[in-house]
Amino acid sequence: MGRPVRRGTRGDAMSDSAKGILIAFVLLILGAFGYWWWHENMELRWTSVEHESAAAAADPMLAATRLLRQNGRSVTGAGSLGELVVPQTAGGTMIVSGASGTATPDQARELLEWVRRGNTLIAEPRWIKPAEEALIAYSDEEQAEHEAGEESEEATEEATEEEAEPQAAAGEDASTTDEAPAADAADEEKTAEETTDDEADHDIDPLTDHLGVRARPDALACKCRTEPDEKDKNKPEAMAKARLAREQALSHLTLPGKQYALELDAGTTEMVSLVGAAAPLWSDDDGGAVRVYGEGKGRIVLVANGFFTNSKLPERDHAQLLLALTELTPGKHVTIVKRLNVLPWYKALWRHYQLALVSLAVCLALLFWSAVRRFGPILPAPKAERRSLLEHIDASGAWLWKADGGRQMLLEAARDDTLALIRRRVPALFRMPEGELFATLARTCAIPEADVSEALQQDAASHVTRFTRQIRTLQTLRNHYER
Structure with missing residues (x-):
């Protein structure tokens, strides 16, 4: 009598093993998901949140003030140019935050006299007007035509006499046909000059007009900084545009006596020179971000953007630039004009109290004179007579x-x-x-x-x-x- 044989034992064992592995895998996934959920929702973590304190909101140059004091400069602040008595300001460096051509002629005259004594002024030029931009464009076109004319003259001298005669005839025809465009260009220049003269009485920058510098939007930087669509981010054109945007976003400035260049945020604003503008002593690579001019014994530094505000100072090498500019003059004192608001009436009255006292005295004298004329007895009322x-x-x-x-x-x-x-x-x-x-x-x-x-x-x-x-x-x- 034979022994009974159990069938399917090996297959059942394999099935149990597979089930165990599957259960372990599911438990592992559930454990990982539970750990992630607990870590995301139940754990306390430190996160950085951008926050502006009340002091920073009230003072846009607070970071610059603290940086300068930490590096051995004495800093004083003024709420506006109207509150600042420029002739009595200590020598050193003055930062006029966001000037943009809002200084009055008297304030500009006092500031320039202060700079000529051997001090440094950091300010911003005002925005360019359409007429001024038209003059710059016309000057560039005229210079390009002049260079093209010189090249054509050199080519004509190298040509043979047989080829020179038809070229001269063609040149005469071209000159006759170009008389009208040249006249139109001259009329445009005259119109732009007249418009500039009319606007000069209404919108002037007495602080930097003699330097011939204006600020304008950097069209190429604005165009390159436009964010591409999410679907086009990985395309070669979008990548090239992003690379160009990174290059346009930087300006390089090599300080005198230094071997390395500072990287500055070019922003979307650049400086441009008008026709007949003064040449700076030194500037960044293209002269669009920082320019330094000589004014008597002192220096005038023009910047296209607010590099030294609370939001801009920590970026790039703006902090190092601020410290370097304050070393242009021997004085260690820095005056920061925070805003260009109008002087309050009570402060203006206190500032010009002599004029107020003189005006009050004149008014009192006039009132006394009018009252003196009425002294004496009252005259009787005239009798009312019937008219004829x-x-x-x-x-x-x-x-x-x-x-x-x-x-x-x-x-x-x-x-x-x-x-x-x-x-x-x-x-x-x-x-x-x-x-x-x-x-x-x-x-x-x-x-x-x-x-x-x-x-x-x-x-x-x-x-x-x-x-x-x-x-x-x-x-x-x-x-x-x-x-």
């Missing part, structure tokens, strides 16, 4: 003379009264035609016929002499027929 009839008539006539249609009313009243009198005395005259009537009246009363026609037929004259002649003619007729 002629005064009322004269006043009525004066009022009618000034009122609308008043002169015509006076003339028609005198005319109707005279004609009524003549009609009662000599009714036969009114059977005549109008022309014969005027001639008969003029011959009878010995007055010109034109005066009779003017008095009886025409409207009231606006001139006093003619109106008086009309009334006098009517009175003569009336006197003649009343006898």
